[in-house]
Amino acid sequence: MALSPKKRTNDDISDDEEEDKAKHLKLEMSRNCPYLDTINRHLLDFDFEKLCSVSLSHLNVYACLVCGKYFQGRGQKSHAYTHSVQVNHHVFLNLHNLRFYCLPDNYEIIDSSLDDIKYVLRPTFTEDLLKALETSSKMSRAYDGTTYLPGIVGLNNIKANDYCNVLLHALSNVTPLQLYFLQEKNYIHIKRPPGDILCLLSQRFGELMRKMWNPRNFKAHVSPHEMLQAVVLCSKKKFQITQQGDPVEFLSWFLNTLHIALNGTKKKSSSIIYQVFQGSMKIFSRKVLPVDITEKDKEECLKKEEYKETSIESPFLYLMLDIPRAPLFRDELEQNIIPQIPLATLMAKFDGTTEKEYKTYKDSTIKRFELTRLPPYLILCLKRFNKNTFFVEKNRTIVNFPVK
Numbered sequence: 001m002a003l004s005p006k007k008r009t010n011d012d013i014s015d016d017e018e019e020d021k022a023k024h025l026k027l028e029m030s031r032n033c034p035y036l037d038t039i040n041r042h043l044l045d046f047d048f049e050k051l052c053s054v055s056l057s058h059l060n061v062y063a064c065l066v067c068g069k070y071f072q073g074r075g076q077k078s079h080a081y082t083h084s085v086q087v088n089h090h091v092f093l094n095l096h097n098l099r100f101y102c103l104p105d106n107y108e109i110i111d112s113s114l115d116d117i118k119y120v121l122r123p124t125f126t127e128d129l130l131k132a133l134e135t136s137s138k139m140s141r142a143y144d145g146t147t148y149l150p151g152i153v154g155l156n157n158i159k160a161n162d163y164c165n166v167l168l169h170a171l172s173n174v175t176p177l178q179l180y181f182l183q184e185k186n187y188i189h190i191k192r193p194p195g196d197i198l199c200l201l202s203q204r205f206g207e208l209m210r211k212m213w214n215p216r217n218f219k220a221h222v223s224p225h226e227m228l229q230a231v232v233l234c235s236k237k238k239f240q241i242t243q244q245g246d247p248v249e250f251l252s253w254f255l256n257t258l259h260i261a262l263n264g265t266k267k268k269s270s271s272i273i274y275q276v277f278q279g280s281m282k283i284f285s286r287k288v289l290p291v292d293i294t295e296k297d298k299e300e301c302l303k304k305e306e307y308k309e310t311s312i313e314s315p316f317l318y319l320m321l322d323i324p325r326a327p328l329f330r331d332e333l334e335q336n337i338i339p340q341i342p343l344a345t346l347m348a349k350f351d352g353t354t355e356k357e358y359k360t361y362k363d364s365t366i367k368r369f370e371l372t373r374l375p376p377y378l379i380l381c382l383k384r385f386n387k388n389t390f391f392v393e394k395n396r397t398i399v400n401f402p403v404k
Contacts, residue, residue: 030110033102035090039117041143043068046121047156047211047223050095054079062092062101065117070095074103098122116216123214125182133213134175143218150213151178154221161228163247164239167254168224172209174377180272181206182213190263197234198261204230205258248320248381255317268315277317280373281350284311288357288364313372318379321346322356323395340398346382 045068050061052072061070062080066089071080080092084103091109092101098118100109125133139147151173155165171177180186184206192199208227211217228241234257239245255273264271268278286309289301301307323346326339348354352370384395 030108033091033109033111035102036109036111036113038089039065039091039114040067041117041218044117044120044218045223046095048225049229052079061095063095064089065091065093065100074101074106076104093117093121095121119216120214120218123210123216125210125213129215130179130182133215140215140217142220144220146220148217148220150215153212153217155212156221156223156225158223158225158228159242160244161224161241163245164228164231164250165224167247167251168205168208168227172212174276176276176376177272178209178213181209184210186272187262190261192261192263198257200230201234201258202261246385248318248383251318251379251381273317276377277375277379278315279317279371279375279378280313280315282311282352282370282372283314283367284309284352284370285365285367286310288366318381319350320381320383322349322383323397323399326395326397338396338398340400342400343380343402346399 044063044065046063051058051070052061053069055072057072060073062072062074063070064080064083067087069083071083071092072078074080074092081103084090084092090102090105092103093099094101098121100111100114101107102109133150137149140150141147155169157165181202187202187206190199190202204227208222208224211222231239231254232241235253239250239253255277259271259273262271262273264274268274287307289298289307293301324341349356350369350371352368355366355368358365358367382399384397386393386395
């Protein structure tokens, strides 16, 4: 015989009604928070590392939307709760799940007027927006009224990181690389071995590129702080924020490390880096004969394998161009104070016929280079700095680029 369900008493019904009223009241508070007008968008800056300003912890970090500082937690003994009570700041944003909360009342704020803050913290790009960015030259207006062109924004020089900024600017405007890193789905699922930190480099580079191309920024400049911290960590402090570095060395390290971080191999199509920048050249080399030997010895040396010309096929990611030394004296008319040289003259190094001698402490080798395959985007590096006994000297020769 089936037992009949127990009848609900008046007390149970009243408890349920009170719970419904409490939920309804909480929902009303969530949708009608009285503190939204205290949010100060001028002070919001999400470019720095997401850690608590008191405990320096990365876990469960909230941003105060009134003063812009970061605090941990939202419980009664947390730093965010203490901050809200002490200075009367009430609106906070969870930097991990992008939810807004009111403290110390501890309820979630649901309001569509806060979507612009979410977008600044984590910009997303649809296919339509990506197509518009390729062709549009429309200026965007920041929250402070300044206008900027997405992708062409200022990068803050924290102390001595301008050598990194120039390369990050240049790489962010390479179209295939830009389209790849603007969509996080392209690389977010790449798995690295346990304990490997190189994945941090690709994630931070993608975040920086999305901030640079964000058409709805609050300000017309971006701070590459998190990106540079990833560089310091992944390079094992070879490249520092506080010390000047060589841009060419940084370019070589950054492209190769980013290729490895994207699980690239020796194959050309294994990563977006090789697809965009990798070309190929033939290197012909032969050993130079000693000067103080007779003609007979020269003939015998030429028959040896070590003095015969050899050639190898070598891939490259960039080409290094040697600028000739500036003349020591001015000409008769005193006009060529700063010498000029066309780019085609520098590129003759790779025509397959121009030879150059490379000396080592043991012997000398004559090499010539012949380009066999050009990449879609060719990187040219001009070698302007030379180290002598006392200081680093800069070659100020003007290189004329063809504009047609």
